[in-house]
Amino acid sequence: MIEPHAPAPPGSPPSWGGSGGPGGPGTSGGAPDGSDGPPGVSGGPPHGPGAPARLPVRPATGRFLVLAGVFVCAACGLVYELELVALASYLIGDSVTQASVVLSVMVFAMGLGSLAAKRLRRFAAAGFGAVEAVLALVGGSSAMVLYAVFAWTGGWGGLWADGPRFLLVAFSLAIGMLIGAEVPLLMELIQRVRRQDAGGAVADLFAADYVGALVGGLAFPFVLLPFLGQLTGALLTGTVNALVGAALVFGLFRRDMTRRARWLLLAANVVVLALLATATVLADDFERAARHAVYGQDVRVAVQTDVQEVVLTGEPDGRPLDLFLDGRLRVSGSDERRYHEALVHPAMSGPRARVLILGGGDGLAAREVLRHPDVRRVDVVELDPGLTRLARHDPGLSELNEHAYGDPRIHVTTADAFRRLRSTPTARYDVVISDLPDPGITASTKLYSQEFYGLLRRLLAPDGRLVVHAGPVAARTRAFWTVDATLRVAGLRTAPYRVDARDTGFAPGPDRTPATSRTPRDWGFLLAARETPELCLDPTAPRPHTLTSPALARDARSASRTRIAGLPPSTLVHPRY
Known part of the structure; x- marks a missing residue:
């Protein structure tokens, strides 16, 4: 390799053999015959860091x-x-x-x-x-x-x-x-x-x-x-x-x-x-092979929406339907009715003409609300339009939600719940149902904050009731009672209760639960209102299939025994889940 006669000053290109050197002005050198070096010499690496390269271009x-x-x-x-x-x-x-x-x-x-x-x-x-x-x-x-x-x-x-x-x-x-x-x-x-x-x-x-x-x-x-x-x-x-x-x-x-x-x-x-x-x-x-390894061989629907991965397994006339969102078991067809009845029916014990459902794009909470004939309007705020589309048109899921989206009382809004509530004028809902993922999941944390519950309190009618899915009580006791503390700081009184899963738990905590997991767990709920709400079932309303008033009272006492006092609330700038 030909060495320059002298080091080039900073900011100027090196001179290879002077202005008349091999390759002429503007080139970086090379043998006249086009080889990597002078005739008879094979090319090799520079002799040290900083040695000029022999480029084929300027x-x-x-x-x-x-x-x-x-x-x-x-x-x-x-x-x-x-x-x-x-x-x-x-x-x-x-x-x-x-x-x-x-x-x-x-x-x-x-x-x-x-x-x-x-x-x-x-x-x-x-x-x-x-x-x-x-x-x-x-x-x-x-x-x-x-x-x-x-x-x-x-x-x-x-x-x-x-x-x-x-x-x-x-x-x-x-x-x-x-x-x-x-x-x-x-x-x-x-x-x-x-x-x-x-x-x-x-x-x-x-x-x-x-x-x-x-x-x-x-x-x-x-x-x-x-x-x-x-x-x-x-x-x-x-x-x-x-x-x-x-x-x-x-x-x-x-x-x-x-x-x-x-x-x-x-x-x-x-x-x-x-x-x-x-x-x-x-x-x-x-x-496809990996998905079957995770979810089993009966995967019917697997789509990546703009929001999340949605996987639906099972058959309407065979294995119960399971719905997975981003890998988390969100709906288990064999036990979902127990969850959704416990979520909806205690909150419906009272005036219920106007109902707001946050989340619940699968239509299953709406199914339970629509069982009450005196409900006049149900507003559903769901972030993922792909999920509501699946709930409308998939034969298995639409059959499971009893074609709730075909009811004219249902009005669906595709939006982030927090943003939607901030932009909504003061309304009066008799019942608000928060059917959202566990608060420990990062995307959901803001929806379990003091600020969010303050917005919900503004939307409640004077005697309105809010029910919140607050995660498992036994597995995440501290998180459950942090939700309770946050609701109270937002100006609401609460009545906690829990329901044990009979077959397969779903809607787990923030850590991903494998699709093959069938570990029983509970679901924790908080019924809230401006005044301390009475936790009961309306005897004049349609009777739930899996829930009774004595069982509800027993589950409330069981949840109360786990109370952790003195927990600080969760806020947007200081999430505590």
Whole structure:
């Protein structure tokens, strides 16, 4: 390799052999015969960090292409991070904890990767190509591997109780180290293209990196997730990552690598691309097989709506229907009537002309409300239109809710419950039914806050009643009584009660419960009003199938014995679930 006569000053391109050197002005050198070096000399790596690269293009063009590569690689890196966060939230639950674990481990690992990459600066081109190939394979396959472990190890229990979480941390650590290793290697490459002051080089590199991260961060929720899904989206991201990394190294810096390094890197990229392409082709079959492993063989509906994954299993004339939302068993056909009767009927003991249901897009709470002939209007506020569409048109689910959405008294609004209540003028509802997921699920926490219950109190008629599903009493006693404390601080009096599940518990706590789990549990409820409400069943109303007044009184006493006094309320800025 031809060395420059003297070091170039900061900010100026190096001079190769003077203005009349090989390749002429504006080129980065090379033998007249087009080989990697002077005649009779094979190409080799630079003799140390900072040695100018022998580019096939002008330095300005080479610098632009390196920054473009930084942009794409940064976008891919952020997609990997978001993919792990989303998958961990879906499969493990408690999205705040999972996001904190994934992001903190990845940032820590990026520091380790940057330190480790210092040893590769002498071979920056080959090192960067190898890092991108490994990152594409690890990041692109991460979603499929995690989903496979979840699906075929019987959920997260037993021997694998902590194994998948360790696997999540391992992927976060590996991907973070590889992303961190990119920065010093890219810094070395961009300086070899055209020497400039370190501050300017860092500014250019980080600008391209951060803008790429913005594009990747927006592409994940708005393009990859809704149109491709998690598995295919991650695999295609890995493919793009591998192609761009290989194109950058082979297109610009091939003369900085030995012939052996070029062939090894080419073989590695071919293997990586072949593996990712094969996995992409098989992704649909894999997802179906994994879904059957999780939910059983009778999956009838599996759709990813704009809000959540909705899976419906069972048959109308066979196994009872089960409804899973983001992997959590939300409705069990064999025991849902016991839950919904306990939720609705105690609140309907009194005036009930106007009823508001928050959540309940499956139509099952509405079914119980509509059994009362003196109900004139039922407003349902549901976030996911895909769920209400399924409840209207799926033969099994519509039969289970007794075609509630065909009743003219039902009026459905697709909206976030909190936002809807803030924008709703003061109304007067006789009954408000809060059929929302457990408060420990991050997305639901604001719907169990003092601020939210203050909005609900404004909507209640003077003698109106509010009933809240507050999660299991036995399993999450503190959370249950925190809901009670929050309602009281919002100006409402409460009457707690619980109902034991007979066959299969559903609507579990914030941690994901495997689809195969059939552990009995209870459901906890809080009946609230401006004055202390009487917990009873209206003898003039249609009689519930599974609930009696003596059983309700007994369940209320059982719940009261678990009371934890002195708990602070949950607020938007200080959630306590």
